[in-house]
Amino acid sequence: MPRRKCTFNEELKKNFPSFKKGKYDWEVSCSICNCTLSIANKGKSDIEEHIKSSKHSTNLRASTSSATLNSYVEKRPTEANLKHLKAAEATIAYHTVFHHQSFNSLYCTMKLNQKLYFDSNICKQLSCARTKATAIITNVIAPFSISQVLYNLKNISHISVQTDASNHLALKMFPVLIRYYDFKNGGTKCKLLDIVFEKNEQSETIVQLIVRTLTQNSLLSKLTGFCADNCNTNFGGRQRKGTNNVFSKLKSLVNQNIIGVGCPPHVLNNAIYHGCDTLPVDVDIIIVKIYNYFSIYTVRTERLKEFAEFLDNEYKPLLYHSKTRWLSLYPAVERLLLMYEVQKTYFEDVENPPKTLQNAFSDVNI
Structure with missing residues (x-):
C-alpha cells in the first residue's frame, strides 16, 4: 500500500509565513528564494532543511538589506x-x-x-x-x-487708470492700476490689473501698455481718467501743452473727455514746501541736523532718554529724513513734535549746543 504524501496544511502556513502552497498540495513555494520544493516525504522537516540551506540564508540577507518597491512609490491621497x-x-x-x-x-x-x-x-x-x-x-x-x-466692474461705468515706471535691475516695471467708485461695496476701490516689463518709459510705450491692458480686460470704453506723475512724459508740463505725452495721446485714441489727475503727494508736497519757506527756520535742515546730532552718539542719546523719563514723556527714536520728501519728512516732523519738550529741555541744559538747534528750540522762534 503506497505511503500518503505530506501536504502544506494550515499549521505549516502559520509557522512558515514566507512559504505558500505550490501547484500541488505536497509542493510549497519559497518567496525568499523564488523556488518550489516538495514536502511529500518529510513535510515540516523538508521546509526546515531548506531554511537551513546556504541558498536560503543568502537570499534572506539580500532581501532584508534591500528596500521594497513600496518605499519608492508615493501613496496617492484620497x-x-x-x-x-x-x-x-x-x-x-x-x-x-x-x-x-x-x-x-x-x-x-x-x-x-x-x-x-x-x-x-x-x-x-x-x-x-x-x-x-x-x-x-x-x-x-x-x-x-x-x-x-472684472466681475465687480460689470456695473461700473467709469474708471481711471494709473501707472508709473520703477526700475527692477535693468528692466522698466510698469504696474497698471484702475481706480473706481463702487457704492455697493465700500466706496472707492483701487485694484492692480497687471505688472508689465517694458524696454523704455517713452510716452508711446506707456500709451500702448495702457490701451493693450484695458482692451484685454474689456475696460477701454470705461476709461474717463488718467492719473500719473507730473512729468513731461505723462502730461507735457505744468501747462499740459503739446501732443507728445501720454495724456494727450490717450485723449486722441480713447476719449477727448479724459480727466488728467497729477500725483497728489507731489502737488501737496510742493505746496507745503513753498509754504515752509515763510517760516523763520528751515525744517529740512533742522530734521537732518537733529538726527545726525543723536544718531551715532550713545552718550547723547542716553542723556536724552533721561530727560524724557524726568519729564514723564515716552522716549521715541528720531527719524531720518531722506530725499524722497513726502515719504519721510512728515513722519520725521511728527516725531520731532512728540519729543519737542524733551529736546527743548535737553538743548537748554547742554553746554555749547549747535547754534542752529539752540535757535530752533528757543522761545524767540516760536
Whole structure:
C-alpha cells in the first residue's frame, strides 16, 4: 500500500509565513528564494532543511538589506484629503504673498511645519516650496483675483487708470492700476490689473501698455481718467501743452473727455514746501541736523532718554529724513513734535549746543 504524501496544511502556513502552497498540495513555494520544493516525504522537516540551506540564508540577507518597491512609490491621497491638501497649499502661497515674504523662505517653512505638526496627515503631505507656490500664485490665485475684479466692474461705468515706471535691475516695471467708485461695496476701490516689463518709459510705450491692458480686460470704453506723475512724459508740463505725452495721446485714441489727475503727494508736497519757506527756520535742515546730532552718539542719546523719563514723556527714536520728501519728512516732523519738550529741555541744559538747534528750540522762534 503506497505511503500518503505530506501536504502544506494550515499549521505549516502559520509557522512558515514566507512559504505558500505550490501547484500541488505536497509542493510549497519559497518567496525568499523564488523556488518550489516538495514536502511529500518529510513535510515540516523538508521546509526546515531548506531554511537551513546556504541558498536560503543568502537570499534572506539580500532581501532584508534591500528596500521594497513600496518605499519608492508615493501613496496617492484620497479625494477628500486631496481637496484639503490643495486648499492648504493655496493658503500658504497666498499668506506668503499677502505678507510680502520671500518664496525662498518656504523651503524652511515646509520642513518646520512638518516637525511642529507631526501628527497632521495633511501637513506630512504638504510640498509647497518656491516653485510650486509661484505656480499657484501665477496660474490660480492671480487669474481668480482678476476675474473677481472684472466681475465687480460689470456695473461700473467709469474708471481711471494709473501707472508709473520703477526700475527692477535693468528692466522698466510698469504696474497698471484702475481706480473706481463702487457704492455697493465700500466706496472707492483701487485694484492692480497687471505688472508689465517694458524696454523704455517713452510716452508711446506707456500709451500702448495702457490701451493693450484695458482692451484685454474689456475696460477701454470705461476709461474717463488718467492719473500719473507730473512729468513731461505723462502730461507735457505744468501747462499740459503739446501732443507728445501720454495724456494727450490717450485723449486722441480713447476719449477727448479724459480727466488728467497729477500725483497728489507731489502737488501737496510742493505746496507745503513753498509754504515752509515763510517760516523763520528751515525744517529740512533742522530734521537732518537733529538726527545726525543723536544718531551715532550713545552718550547723547542716553542723556536724552533721561530727560524724557524726568519729564514723564515716552522716549521715541528720531527719524531720518531722506530725499524722497513726502515719504519721510512728515513722519520725521511728527516725531520731532512728540519729543519737542524733551529736546527743548535737553538743548537748554547742554553746554555749547549747535547754534542752529539752540535757535530752533528757543522761545524767540516760536
